[in-house]
Amino acid sequence: MPPLQFWKPGAAAPGSSLDRESEAEGSLLPVAAAKNAHLSIDAQRQRLPIYKHREKLLWCVEKYKVVIVVGQTGCGKSTQIPQYLHEAGWTSQNHVVACTQPRRVAATSVATRVAEEVGSVLGDEVGYTIRFEDLSSPTRTKIKYMTDGMLFRETMMDPLLSKYSVIMIDEAHERGAYTDLLLGLVKKIMRKRPELRVIISSATIDAEDFLEYFNTNADGTDRAQDDAVIVSLEGRMFPVEVCYLKEPCADYAEAAVQTVFDIHMKEPPGDVLVFLTGREEIDQVIQQVSDRLQSLPSAAPKLLPLPLYATLPPEEQELIFDPPPRDTRKVIFSTNIAEASVTIDGIKYVVDCGFVKLKTFNPRTCMDVLTITPCSLASANQRAGRAGRTSAGKCFRLYPSSILPTHNPRSPMPITTPPELVRSDISLYLLQLKALGIDNVAKFDFMSPPPSEMMIRALEFLYCLKAIDDEGRLTRPMGERMAEVPLDPMMAAILLNSHAFRCGEEILTIAAMTSVQNVFITAEGGTKATMAELERRKFTAEEGDHLTLLNAYNAFARYGTKDKQWCGNHRINFKAVSRAASIRKQLKKYLDRFEIPVVSCEGDAVRLRKCLVSGYFKNAARMLPDGTYRSAREGAILHVHPSSVMFTRQPSTGWVIYHEVIETTKSFMRDLTVVDEDWLVELAPHFYTFKGGGLKKHL
């Protein structure tokens, strides 16, 4: 295959804002950590590029209610801005500065760093709050890092978030569901608390969107009336040269392999990060790379290909951080996990296929669709930036520059990724908003309002679960409690119904186990996969996946809580099930507080399965003679997901309920339990009746 032709933009590259940003920072050289080692913490802090903007930032926070801060990763905004505010007195009179993060690791690691810089014991002056871990003091903590979901939850206790003087929403451009909910809430709170200050940290690309959303000076003729402002910070990134393919390629996986070998043969030493879309694709590409390595002369420079994706066992994930053997180039083939969640130092080259796997809820079919779609320009810029963390780098985009949305108004590439709230089932979020007293959710000031069809679907769901009444008001105590427990509405209903079926012990376990992913370890392909499957059979329940999860948890509780070896032998993911144990404990506390007695069903699986039907009833399907299923709700053809124990079985009653459907190549049901047709009518008469000998869904 001839080498692929890349186009190298000149100094004045058209298009991508990334190119412009890199140019602007071309003269800015970061200070090596080693060189700084002798400096005091204060001196180190003053050397950060952001320090030059300290006074301006503080002035803006005084003058404007909302400050939108734009700066690349590594410029120190998450660690420094809360400290500047603390030093400037924003934490006096028992006030707290909050800084939210979209991920748990970010909240804990940034808090740890800042505690060191401030000279505080973690949990004292500087603390963090994430689920299951509260290292903060209600009286002494002045700077509090937390996940956005946690701050959202705090609004249930304190609707005005009155203890906070400044709330900084970090990584807002990622537009996670709780980030968007917080944006709306904070905007609402500001009307009642004019003294509250909000800082939004975002990427350059959407800063204007945030400004427009927050600025109440709508006509904009007199800028002096603005109450929101954008502040640009210099980053500490190195320049990244971006190259494009001259022509579109037919197969990006093939192009990725070719590009990796071109880099390997022609470019100076440095590790490579390749962005692809999924596990299967990554395993295949690595196989191709390994095959081609065989044909290379033995004297050729060495190359070490490594996979990276979320379901990779932890010990294999660790390998990407190890330095490669001498004279070997490390090449990491990764999913989107390396875009923001996992940071690898020493990457000099990025290869970007330009695609991402994205989950989108279809309200018409009530299914999640998982599709490979062009990534946004914002994503592409973030990916490219991964090449410039420790030295100047180079990014190879496996598409022509002509498809960029900045060049082509009809580009398939969006400028930003659609926010999570507009492509999810929002019933949980609407329920939580109602719990905050926002009854008319359609009037809530979403930065990007979810499509009305999604709203209607979600409200219908909540009504048939009895969480809201026919006027859309939260029911008491059912709806109120459902909003409070950290579960999706269906499972919340099941848990709260469990006392009626006398099976709380078991439902607690099932709710916890369905809340974590990848309970069972499945190795890729061949005999290993069969082995994992065989091990799982030990826990297999004929009644389906929920009872299988229950069996696995009970075995773990008896033998595996402290025994990683036992878990490995039984192909159980130790971390996942340990987390399920924490979740179970937390859920139990909620039931205790609601004074819902928790008893065991003593092996009576019928009670247990009926209880599951009391929440899952709308997700019912009947098996057809050809082995596929037809959904009771929409009459859609469904398939059993290969990870289900029902993949190799047939339901004795002909009926199943399921947790969710994901559409990939087909529509797959996940987490199934065998049920009786009669139970559907018995437990959800408002949803189903018998007509002419068959089950009919009410319209």
Next chain:
DNA sequence: GAGCACTGC
């Protein structure tokens, strides 16, 4: 007979 990107309470 065939497979899930990633977060969060």
